[in-house]
Structure formats: structure tokens, C-alpha cells
Amino acid sequence: MLDLPVLDSSPSSDKKHLKLTEINYRRNTESDYTERMEALDRAFDYERDRHHVWGEPELSLLYGTPLYEQASESQKLALNHLYWATQYNQTAATEANTVLYNQVTTGVFAAMGGYDTLCKELDLETEQERHHIHAFHTIGYKTKKALLGQAGFTATIASKNKPSQTRQRTSKGTAKTQPKYVASKGQESPLPDFQDKALRFATRQIFLKEQSLYYSQYLQQLESKGEEIPAQTTGLVGQLGSRPLLKFFTLNCGSSPFLASVFYVARFMANMLLKNYEYRYFQCHRNLERQGEFIPAPVAVSYYHLLDESFHTTTSQTIAQDLYKDFAKPTAYERWVANLIIYQAQRVALSGLSASLPGIFRSDDAFILPLYRLLQSPVFNFSPSESLHWLEQSLCQEHEGFQVNLKYHDRLLTNLQQMFTDIDYLWGVNREMRLMVKGGAIAPVLEQNRKALRQFAASVSLD
């Protein structure tokens, strides 16, 4: 008879979270939000929507900056449309992470048995994400193409010293249905193969030996085909660490039921980060509908996406808050890995405050180059030195946009702190979201932006 060391009890049908999952799955199956998004994706024509604001004006790149204040109406519309494209480009990358980790963790829950509806729900969510990603890419690509031309996708700036750093592409913008991840055969060099074997051995034979019965069926299949441990390098998960560390996270989430459930704490953080501004589009759609007014397709896509994602958020919350309690208490090793994942997620996605993108709580470093290109695009037509001047005004001086972003910041912080109060295995820094608390201050942002902009200015040619 099989010994089941990580379950303290078999899942029984009277468990609240199992009933909730049944209801969630039934409602999600009956809904048609994904289909509506697909139709909007197919029919999207930027010309039809270009003269309308997509959501409120505050959902705009550079909102509240001196540049925004002096921009023309058509420039303000462009900043509003490019905000949508930018945010959903990032959302698409993070949803590609979800596609991968849903499969990795579903493989663990399936190996445990008793979670059939949950596995079906996760499979359905994975399929839905593929359609969401496609819609975001289509609309984002067409919008950027119309506003920025080809320059929105390729390098346009001259560099003094570091062509490889300043000429990199920032956005692919092409429609894709498959997530980008590394899962290739380790034939070219024996090193990744050796590293993967060592990592698999250490994780499964030493650190998570007790949980070996629940090794993800999905990872097992990849392994039997001789493929590397998958590690995506884009999206929120892709920023958590180096490729070896990402492989470590993948393998751990796919080897322990408890750590599989921890992925859903990170997924919940991503769900809430998105909902924090997507809800504004949702409200805008409701108001326009009520008043019988024209609804731009991107606003409708956000509306149906929020509705689809409400099922996903319920799943994330159910697993993160309740399901893990079905399992035996985590070992010290599992607690450490869990907290490391949440700490890194907090650090990369929530520990800063953007001066240029409302609803983003990271430093502006990564946005300097795309903004510099935007300022020289047909939208503004600034010279290189004018562009640097406006970047300095927008990123390195206090302005109204900070107050708007702080409002978004504080709302998300409160929601996450409430959610994490009852997750007993979290370290204080994670439960109280201390990195995010610290990130909600303007002065350090200005200091960091001044430094980053000085370095950037030194690397570009103003000829």
C-alpha cells in the first residue's frame, strides 16, 4: 500500500475549498468571457478606437508629469493608448508564466489524487490565458504600430559606448499563442544537462525526498523526453532570479504539494496587481454601457478579462489560503523556499513606485529607454536633448502623477496585507509586505531616477 506522507487527511467532499472550487469551475465553464475577448481580438481596428479615451485619463503613460500637462489632446490620447498596450504587454508575459506553472503544479495535484475539479479548472484557466495573451498581443501590436511606426519595435537611438545595451529590442509586439520558455533538449552543451541532473537529484532525493510520490507528471514527461527543466525569462516570474534559480523554483513547485500551493500566493499577487488598475477599465465599461455610449474595444477586452480573471483569482486565493492546509506542515526547507519565492516576487514587482506608469510599483530604470524612444517617435518628435530634458522633468521631479500612483499603491498594499494575515508560514517581511511599505516613498525614487538617468544620458549620443 502507498504511504502518503504529506497529506494529513484525504480531501473529502465536505471541505469548504473543494465546494468553492466546484462552484468556481461550473461558473467558469458556463461563462463566455473568453469567447467575447476572442471576437474583440479578431475585429480590432485601431482606426475605429483611436479618437476615444481608453478608460480614465489617469490610466496614461507619464500621467501628471509636466510633459503630460503641456501635451496636446492627441498626444494625451496616444499616452493613454500606449499605457494600455504597455500594461497588457507585461500582463501577457506574466500570463505566459501562469501557463507554464499551472501545468507544473497541476501535475502535482493530479499525482496526489482527489483534486480532479481543481485540475480541470487549472487546465481551463491555462487555455483561457492563451487566448488572453493573443488578444493583448494583437491589440498592443496594432496600437504601437499605428502610433510609433516600426520605430516602436526596433532600435532607433545612437549610442556612444554600449550598442548592445542601448540597441536592444524592448517589445516584440507580435501575436503569439505560446508562452516563451526554455525547455530545449540539452544536446548542445553537456553542462545544462549535468546541472539539471544535479538539481533534480538534490531536490528530489535529498530536500524533498518525502514528497517524491507527488513529482509533477508534467515535469516527468519533459524529463523523459530529455528536455531541460523549464525556466521562463520574461514576465513577473522571469524577473525573480537567474536562470538556475528559476529552474530551482520550477523544480520545487513541481516536487512538493506545499510548494505547488505557494506558486498561487505569487499568482494571487500578480492577479491583484493587475486588478488594481483593470478594475478602473471595468467601471469605465459599465458607465459607458449604462449611458449607451461608444465602448472602445480595449476597454471591452479589459472588462471581459477582469471577469475571466475573477475565476482565476478565486482559484489563487483558495489554494493560497486554504488548500495547503490539507497537507502536512511544511518542513523548514519548504518554508524557506516558500518565503524566498514570495520575498523575490515582492522585491521585483512591488518594492518601488513608478514616476511614469500609474499602477506600477517598480523603479523606472527599465522604462527610460522605451520612454526616450517614445519622445522621439512621431507622437512627440523631440530631439535627443529635448527628450532627455523631458525625461528629467518627468522622472526626477515631484509631480502630480506620484500622488495618483500612491493611491494605487496604498490600495494594493492594504489588500495584500489583509490576504496574508492568516498565512502562518510567511516571514514577517512577507506577511506585512514590508518591502512594499518601504517602496511607497517619493524621495528615494527621485534619487534613484536621477542616478539612472545620468547613466543613461552618458551612454547615448546627442548628435
Ligand SMILES: [Fe+2]
Ligand atoms: Fe488572463
Ligand SMILES: [Fe+2]
Ligand atoms: Fe489568469
